[in-house]
Amino acid sequence: MATIKIDGREIPFEQGDTIIRAAHRAGIDIPHYCWHPGLSVAANCRMCLVEVLPPPGRPAMQLDILRWDAKKGDYVPARKPKLVPACQQGCTPGMEVLSSTSEHVEEARSAVQELLLLNHPVDCPICDQAGECRLQDYWLEHQRTGKRMQQEVVHKPKAVVFGPTIVYDAERCIICTRCVRFCEEVVQDPVLSVRERGNLNEIVVSPGKQLDHDYTLMTEHVCPVGALTSVDFRFKARVWFLRSARTVCQGCATGCNAYLDYDPRNNTPYRHRPRDNEHVNKYWMCDEGMLSYKRAVENRLTSALVGGEDATIEDALDAVKEQLAGFGDDASRVAIVLSAQHSNEDNYALLTLTRTFVGAKNLYVSGRPLGRGDKILMSEDKNPNTRGVMQLAGSMAPKPIAALLDAVKAGKYSFVIALGSELEVDEKEALGVLSKLKGLVTIASHDGPLVRAAHVALPAAAWAETDGTYVNRQGLAQRSEPALRPRGDATPGWDLVTRVGKKLGYAMTFKSLSDVRRALSAETRTDGGANGAARTDADRAATKPEVSA
Amino acid sequence: MIKRTAQTTWTKPAGGPVTGKPIARPNRTAEVQAYFPEFVRGLAVSMRHFFKNTKEMMLGQKPDPVLESLEEGVTTICYPEERRPYPERFRGIHRLTLRDDGSPRCVACLCCSTACPAQCISIEAAEYPPGDSKRGYERYPKTFVIDELRCIFCGFCVEACPCDAIRMDTGIHAVPYDSRDQFIYRKDLLMEFSGRDGSRKSANPRHEPGDPTHPGLSRDHMEH
Ligand code: SF4
Ligand code: SF4
Ligand code: SF4
Ligand code: SF4
Ligand code: FES
Numbered sequence: 001m002a003t004i005k006i007d008g009r010e011i012p013f014e015q016g017d018t019i020i021r022a023a024h025r026a027g028i029d030i031p032h033y034c035w036h037p038g039l040s041v042a043a044n045c046r047m048c049l050v051e052v053l054p055p056p057g058r059p060a061m062q063l064d065i066l067r068w069d070a071k072k073g074d075y076v077p078a079r080k081p082k083l084v085p086a087c088q089q090g091c092t093p094g095m096e097v098l099s100s101t102s103e104h105v106e107e108a109r110s111a112v113q114e115l116l117l118l119n120h121p122v123d124c125p126i127c128d129q130a131g132e133c134r135l136q137d138y139w140l141e142h143q144r145t146g147k148r149m150q151q152e153v154v155h156k157p158k159a160v161v162f163g164p165t166i167v168y169d170a171e172r173c174i175i176c177t178r179c180v181r182f183c184e185e186v187v188q189d190p191v192l193s194v195r196e197r198g199n200l201n202e203i204v205v206s207p208g209k210q211l212d213h214d215y216t217l218m219t220e221h222v223c224p225v226g227a228l229t230s231v232d233f234r235f236k237a238r239v240w241f242l243r244s245a246r247t248v249c250q251g252c253a254t255g256c257n258a259y260l261d262y263d264p265r266n267n268t269p270y271r272h273r274p275r276d277n278e279h280v281n282k283y284w285m286c287d288e289g290m291l292s293y294k295r296a297v298e299n300r301l302t303s304a305l306v307g308g309e310d311a312t313i314e315d316a317l318d319a320v321k322e323q324l325a326g327f328g329d330d331a332s333r334v335a336i337v338l339s340a341q342h343s344n345e346d347n348y349a350l351l352t353l354t355r356t357f358v359g360a361k362n363l364y365v366s367g368r369p370l371g372r373g374d375k376i377l378m379s380e381d382k383n384p385n386t387r388g389v390m391q392l393a394g395s396m397a398p399k400p401i402a403a404l405l406d407a408v409k410a411g412k413y414s415f416v417i418a419l420g421s422e423l424e425v426d427e428k429e430a431l432g433v434l435s436k437l438k439g440l441v442t443i444a445s446h447d448g449p450l451v452r453a454a455h456v457a458l459p460a461a462a463w464a465e466t467d468g469t470y471v472n473r474q475g476l477a478q479r480s481e482p483a484l485r486p487r488g489d490a491t492p493g494w495d496l497v498t499r500v501g502k503k504l505g506y507a508m509t510f511k512s513l514s515d516v517r518r519a520l521s522a523e524t525r526t527d528g529g530a531n532g533a534a535r536t537d538a539d540r541a542a543t544k545p546e547v548s549a
Numbered sequence: 550m551i552k553r554t555a556q557t558t559w560t561k562p563a564g565g566p567v568t569g570k571p572i573a574r575p576n577r578t579a580e581v582q583a584y585f586p587e588f589v590r591g592l593a594v595s596m597r598h599f600f601k602n603t604k605e606m607m608l609g610q611k612p613d614p615v616l617e618s619l620e621e622g623v624t625t626i627c628y629p630e631e632r633r634p635y636p637e638r639f640r641g642i643h644r645l646t647l648r649d650d651g652s653p654r655c656v657a658c659l660c661c662s663t664a665c666p667a668q669c670i671s672i673e674a675a676e677y678p679p680g681d682s683k684r685g686y687e688r689y690p691k692t693f694v695i696d697e698l699r700c701i702f703c704g705f706c707v708e709a710c711p712c713d714a715i716r717m718d719t720g721i722h723a724v725p726y727d728s729r730d731q732f733i734y735r736k737d738l739l740m741e742f743s744g745r746d747g748s749r750k751s752a753n754p755r756h757e758p759g760d761p762t763h764p765g766l767s768r769d770h771m772e773h
Contacts, residue, residue: 124658124711125656125658125660125711125712126656126658126686126687126688130658158685158686159684159685159686167685234676235657235674235675235676235688236674238658238659238663240663241659241663
């Protein structure tokens with residue numbers, strides 16, 4: 001493979017790469033504002049200037065400049081090499097680039113940084129970006145001097161409402177046009193544009209329009225400074241108090257890789273933001289997914305319910321035993337409902353209980369109803385693990401909930417053990433049908449129709465509170481790390497299933513998550529096929545080092 | 550059950566003779582035996598201090614307590630009526646400074662609570678309500694609580710504050726209270742204190758959003 005040299009280090013590049021892209025891939029950081037790996041090149045911030053050495057035997061392109069001579073007290077003529085933006089300059093084999101080893105580059109970066117901060121309000125105390133702001137980081141890395149301009153800065157509109165989710169501050173904006181390019185290139189809804197020139201320029205929304213497509217929060221995320229702020233996150237937290245867990249978005253079957261930022265001190269999640277994964281979501285997430293972090297705390301089932309009344313888990317397990325005692329060993333009277341909302345581990349535990357002990361052959365799957373999809377990221381299937389459930393159940397082919405309701409109406413089942421709370425059918429009708437059952441035990445993390453219909457409901461930990469594997473629509477199994485401590489009495493779903501199994505008198509052997517995982521992976525390996533292959537692929541994807549642009 | 554094995558050094562060995570060295574009694578002279586001369590002498594010392602203090606009080610001749618403390622021997626002052634003067638930079642109880650319109654200068658940036666090594670500051674940020682002239686530009690502390698009992702008076706919070714919003718220039722010495730919750734100072738109380746000289750003027754005035762000197766908040770102001 002052809003290579004270029006950056007600061008003496010040889011790195012490979014692919015045909016058509018720019019210097020910054022090759023460097024980015026090799027883990028070399030060239031400072032940049034306007035360049036984003038997922039967007040086109042604008043080359044307007046000039047932060048990425050590098051010195052490209054001329055081919056051997058050729059003179060370097062030089063510029064005549066005047067340099068201040070303190071001794072003489074006057075400007076003297078001097079020369080310096082012409083620098084090029086690394087984000088725009090393509091690589092050619094054997095090219096030699098000086099990035100952090102050239103004094104001209106260092107001088108240029110410091111000067112660019114000073115220019116960008118000339119009219120900046122330095123709102124950092126009020127600014128939501130403080131703590132993760134490029135201007136702050138690069139000032140420390142590349143400038144470290146005060147600015148020389150003493151005049152009042154140019155004041156521009158502040159707190160301009162761009163749409164229901166985004167507020168814009170023109171004074172902080174460095175006109176990198178990342179937000180403009182994002183709307184145009186990724187969402188293809190070009191509502192943003194730049195107006196005016198020089199130090200009066202600002203981003204505006206097209207007249208009569210609003211920034212209200214499905215990816216508005218991404219504009220805030222790609223903004224390297226605090227010019228765009230999200231109404232949802234505004235003023236809520238300071239990022240240096242937040243910790244991040246690598247999660248998988250639960251919004252739909254796409255399974256976007258995300259970071260869940262939470263405050264460990266009060267066990268509260270504050271935001272979801274995309275985690276780069278070339279194979280799944282590239283660098284993006286939709287608004288729905290970014291706001292789905294709220295589901296980790298909202299509408300939760302935090303204690304066990306017996307007949308709708310709060311109970312301890314122990315009491316609830318006793319009630320489960322009582323409820324299910326009636327089925328004797330007649331497995332045909334029991335239906336099992338898996339959940340496309342829960343992780344592979346939870347579903348696998350229930351499946352083990354079903355196949356090995358209860359003996360039921362009637363599998364159904366619950367989940368949220370279909371929603372809107374698009375060609376960018378959003379899937380119509382709003383469940384994160386539909387494919388995982390289908391793969392796990394294999395030949396037992398779980399049927400949709402509507403089929404379960406029909407069967408219950410026909411009096412086929414008297415008992416149901418269910419995972420998850422959501423149903424894709426009309427709730428009223430479902431409740432009416434399910435009330436015919438002799439025993440309905442639901443293990444769920446959130447409140448929902450299945451919980452309201454249940455005789456006994458057990459509180460499972462939500463995805464943000466436990467480790468879990470989810471298989472997205474491409475068949476990629478991805479791990480989601482826990483962030484929060486479980487709320488109330490919640491414990492992981494697989495644990496509750498195991499305890500239900502034990503209560504019913506079966507020798508369920510899962511003691512820890514790794515037990516479940518081991519059994520799960522042993523089984524999927526013997527299954528062979530796409531499933532096993534997908535898992536290794538996914539492991540690779542999940543452990544890929546994260547580079548943020 | 551623990552068995553007592555040996556006698557302790559505190560008990561006399563059973564049956565053993567008492568050992569020890571006899572100490573000579575002090576010489577009891579008649580002067581020592583009679584308490585009256587000593588009583589008179591003691592009274593004289595008291596009276597001397599009484600008259601000296603009274604005279605100094607009347608004539609305002611009290612020595613400087615700071616210089617006095619440099620003298621030899623133990624000197625005391627009648628705290629709290631009398632106090633040693635605190636140095637200029639004495640760090641007293643915190644206060645929150647105010648803008649001209651009476652709103653707190655604090656923008657709830659949490660820099661102070663981040664810097665605080667005792668972790669005794671807790672702040673909840675909020676946005677000004679709709680209609681407020683500062684809405685959108687500024688945040689403010691919905692709650693601002695300092696646990697003065699935990700505070701170690703290091704002054705890091707004052708150093709960290711980018712808005713000159715928190716200061717320790719009240720000159721108020723940590724006050725003794727009789728219950729813990731009285732040491733929990735909330736926003737309203739902290740905003741009531743003024744500097745030692747009674748002033749509330751900021752040392753670093755700036756354009757505040759919402760005040761008429763703040764230029765260019767909307768597109769109408771753009772004529773540069
Ligand atoms: S954009 Fe960055 S530098 Fe500007 S106010 Fe915000 S945090 Fe500070
Ligand atoms: S709002 Fe942010 S992303 Fe958009 S041009 Fe300004 S600095 Fe760049
Ligand atoms: S003086 Fe020190 S310990 Fe006290 S509140 Fe400030 S930073 Fe915390
Ligand atoms: S007192 Fe100062 S440092 Fe503390 S939150 Fe307010 S503005 Fe920030
Ligand atoms: S990153 Fe190259 S010019 Fe902005």
